[in-house]
Amino acid sequence: MPFTIATWNINSVRLRAGLVGDMLKQHAPDVLCLQETKCPDDRFPLGEFRKLGYGHIAIHGQKGYHGVAVLSRHPFATQESRVFCDRVDCRHIGVTLGPEAGGAAGVTIHNFYVPAGGDIPDPVANEKFAHKLAFLDEMRAWCGTARPGSGRSILVGDLNIAPLENDVWSHKQMLDVVSHTPLECDKLVAVQGEGGWVDAMRQLVPEPEKLFTWWSYRAQDWALSNRGRRLDHVWLSQELAGALGGMTIVRDARGWERPSDHVPVLVSLDV
DNA sequence: ATGGTTGTCATACAA
Numbered sequence: 001m002p003f004t005i006a007t008w009n010i011n012s013v014r015l016r017a018g019l020v021g022d023m024l025k026q027h028a029p030d031v032l033c034l035q036e037t038k039c040p041d042d043r044f045p046l047g048e049f050r051k052l053g054y055g056h057i058a059i060h061g062q063k064g065y066h067g068v069a070v071l072s073r074h075p076f077a078t079q080e081s082r083v084f085c086d087r088v089d090c091r092h093i094g095v096t097l098g099p100e101a102g103g104a105a106g107v108t109i110h111n112f113y114v115p116a117g118g119d120i121p122d123p124v125a126n127e128k129f130a131h132k133l134a135f136l137d138e139m140r141a142w143c144g145t146a147r148p149g150s151g152r153s154i155l156v157g158d159l160n161i162a163p164l165e166n167d168v169w170s171h172k173q174m175l176d177v178v179s180h181t182p183l184e185c186d187k188l189v190a191v192q193g194e195g196g197w198v199d200a201m202r203q204l205v206p207e208p209e210k211l212f213t214w215w216s217y218r219a220q221d222w223a224l225s226n227r228g229r230r231l232d233h234v235w236l237s238q239e240l241a242g243a244l245g246g247m248t249i250v251r252d253a254r255g256w257e258r259p260s261d262h263v264p265v266l267v268s269l270d271v
Numbered sequence: 272a273t274g275g276t277t278g279t280c281a282t283a284c285a286a
Binding site: 011012015036038063064065116117118119128160216217218219220258261 | 274275284285286
């Protein structure tokens with residue numbers, strides 16, 4: 001049975017609810033995980049998504065910053081949000097799909113928004129970078145103790161790191177740029193290893209092919225310069241990895257009217 | 272080496 005999961009850093013869900021609707025209509029994933037909703041829970045535009053068939057919505061938001069949400073065609077059996085680094089930041093929400101989800105019944109989905117980490121790649125000089133590294137250490141510990149990568153589970157989100165050489169437009173020129181420094185890349189790979197997670201996008205499109213999911217707003221012409229990064233990820237547990245079908249990066253979405261700087265990534269499974 | 276843009280909230284700050 002086909003099951004499609006999508007992840008998208010939307011950079012304000014209220015401003016871009018229309019774009020989310022367009023994406024849902026065009027690509028019809030079973031589940032969409034959003035990051036950077038920037039929206040308190042009582043102001044989330046539930047109605048617009050319910051109309052499109054996404055009647056089950058788990059939200060974990062706050063005013064102005066961060067915020068994650070899961071929109072689903074299928075009911076959830078459970079949902080939870082984890083706290084990382086003892087902060088109130090809304091950076092994680094996890095759901096388990098109920099028995100109504102057919103072949104995907106019982107699958108757990110973890111939706112993450114990892115801290116961006118500021119501009120200076122030095123944890124001493126830059127508290128934000130220190131926070132990012134601590135967050136990754138805590139994610140790794142959680143993968144070791146809670147074993148979220150055991151069973152049938154998926155981890156998606158804006159992890160704010162492009163770990164492989166061809167996850168950025170220029171490996172050499174990005175080595176000192178936060179999102180591609182060896183320190184944070186190693187930590188992300190360690191999280192992945194600790195949990196036994198499989199990088200779905202790279203299973204399907206191995207290096208050295210370039211893969212990007214984000215292009216800066218600051219570029220004069222994002223498509224022409226194409227200085228992208230792969231900051232958004234879909235990881236599968238070993239048990240689900242065999243079900244991997246296809247992958248779509250909706251690059252067009254970067255050119256839509258008033259776009260997010262991230263584009264949706266969809267992964268389909270045969271469950 | 273520098274500055275380039277966007278969103279939120281209210282004038283900086285985070286990304």
